[in-house]
Amino acid sequence: MKYDVVVVGSGPAGSMTAQQVAKSGFKVALIEEHKTIGNPVHCAGLVTTRTLDHAGIDKKKIVLNQISGAIVHTPFDRQIVLGGDKEYALVIDRQKFDLLLSDSAQDLGADLMLETRVLSIEENDKGVKIAVRRKNKEMTIYSSIVIRADGSKSMISHNVDFGSMEDVILATGGEIANTSLRRDMVEVFVDSDLAPGWFGWLIPAQEGISRLGIGSSNSRISPKHLLGKLIDRHKHLRAAQFLKLQGGVIPIKVRRNFTSSKSMLAGDVAGQVKSTSGGGIYTSLLAGEIAGNVANDALKKEDISRKKLLEYEKIWKRKIGQQLLLGAALREILMKFSNHEIESFLNLFTNDEIRNVASEYGDIDFPTILFSNLFTPKIVWGGLRNLPLRLWPKLMLLLLQWQSANLLSKSSNALKC
Numbered sequence: 214m215k216y217d218v219v220v221v222g223s224g225p226a227g228s229m230t231a232q233q234v235a236k237s238g239f240k241v242a243l244i245e246e247h248k249t250i251g252n253p254v255h256c257a258g259l260v261t262t263r264t265l266d267h268a269g270i271d272k273k274k275i276v277l278n279q280i281s282g283a284i285v286h287t288p289f290d291r292q293i294v295l296g297g298d299k300e301y302a303l304v305i306d307r308q309k310f311d312l313l314l315s316d317s318a319q320d321l322g323a324d325l326m327l328e329t330r331v332l333s334i335e336e337n338d339k340g341v342k343i344a345v346r347r348k349n350k351e352m353t354i355y356s357s358i359v360i361r362a363d364g365s366k367s368m369i370s371h372n373v374d375f376g377s378m379e380d381v382i383l384a385t386g387g388e389i390a391n392t393s394l395r396r397d398m399v400e401v402f403v404d405s406d407l408a409p410g411w412f413g414w415l416i417p418a419q420e421g422i423s424r425l426g427i428g429s430s431n432s433r434i435s436p437k438h439l440l441g442k443l444i445d446r447h448k449h450l451r452a453a454q455f456l457k458l459q460g461g462v463i464p465i466k467v468r469r470n471f472t473s474s475k476s477m478l479a480g481d482v483a484g485q486v487k488s489t490s491g492g493g494i495y496t497s498l499l500a501g502e503i504a505g506n507v508a509n510d511a512l513k514k515e516d517i518s519r520k521k522l523l524e525y526e527k528i529w530k531r532k533i534g535q536q537l538l539l540g541a542a543l544r545e546i547l548m549k550f551s552n553h554e555i556e557s558f559l560n561l562f563t564n565d566e567i568r569n570v571a572s573e574y575g576d577i578d579f580p581t582i583l584f585s586n587l588f589t590p591k592i593v594w595g596g597l598r599n600l601p602l603r604l605w606p607k608l609m610l611l612l613l614q615w616q617s618a619n620l621l622s623k624s625s626n627a628l629k630c
Contacts, residue, residue, distance in 0.1 A: 217239040245326065270313050
């Protein structure tokens with residue numbers, strides 16, 4: 214069995230890649246290990262209209278709820294309400310989202326292979342040899358290019374070493390009978406003891422159902438244990454009845470390299486996820502689109518070399534690489550804060566001027582834009598006046614670190630692109 218391109222994984226990155234390749238008339242296989250597309254779901258399903266437009270999916274088909282803001286639960290049990298004035302995000306039926314993307318790829322000519330597990334990938338001078346097990350039968354597929362979009366838990370044996378994930382969040386969550394404080398707002402639980410290196414979340418989905426979860430960067434602590442602590446601590450969660458519960462791994466640092474001479478990595482397996490939120494649908498769609506277009510160009514020009522495929526990395530980094538580098542730097546800075554410091558800094562968002570900036574520039578697809586507009590001399594000075602004197606040096610250090618990270622990300626992006 215021979216294809217021009219084999220795509221492993223039918224999530225957003227994989228299906229978008231297959232769409233681009235099929236659209237250009239090349240023969241492409243879309244391989245999925247599960248019996249159905251989009252199941253199990255490992256995502257809270259919070260996106261923007263921008264994401265749905267990029268995917269070419271009609272809102273009416275998959276949107277379950279509209280979100281106008283957030284309720285932030287601070288370490289010392291305060292509630293800070295942000296937004297509430299416009300649509301910031303949409304809660305979607307994530308399984309249906311994946312199904313619609315996959316259907317579009319098939320409509321364009323991609324071959325979908327369900328219940329097919331990739332056992333190994335071997336690159337050689339002639340192309341790629343892919344060993345698979347399909348419905349208990351082992352077989353070999355050959356292709357010119359392979360694009361792996363097989364997620365953060367990938368266990369595929371590949372004769373190219375892309376290295377291991379450098380930084381991950383262990384998370385657990387699921388659907389519960391609705392206990393949200395407000396149906397139009399997500400809830401975020403910030404506490405370095407309760408969710409080390411991460412946060413908890415509650416997202417109101419369809420009527421009567423919410424999505425509750427928590428994550429941690431500490432691999433020695435069970436996420437289920439932390440979820441139990443989160444529920445016990447917050448009165449409105451104590452009656453939560455789980456309808457579904459599952460765990461997941463969130464990569465929060467982009468791999469240094471995600472291209473070889475015959476292959477490209479896209480989506481979670483490449484670490485193309487926002488370090489500040491764990492969101493990866495929009496970044497995966499961008500990665501899939503770029504990887505597919507680069508594969509098409511390589512096939513047309515009969516130039517399947519690492520130099521040619523590296524165009525994928527260069528274009529991707531130019532489009533969104535700086536955002537992810539800045540997000541990773543921001544997370545590194547914020548992780549050093551104690552709960553007392555987090556409480557004081559979150560309190561700044563009760564200031565009208567800072568709240569207005571958050572309302573105007575808050576964007577879950579590009580979260581660092583908000584911080585770039587917060588870290589201006591005028592806003593910082595206003596923040597100093599509202600902070601305890603002992604935290605002034607911390608805020609100034611935060612500002613300097615942010616400016617340094619901004620300059621570093623720009624220079625790094627310029628060098629690599």
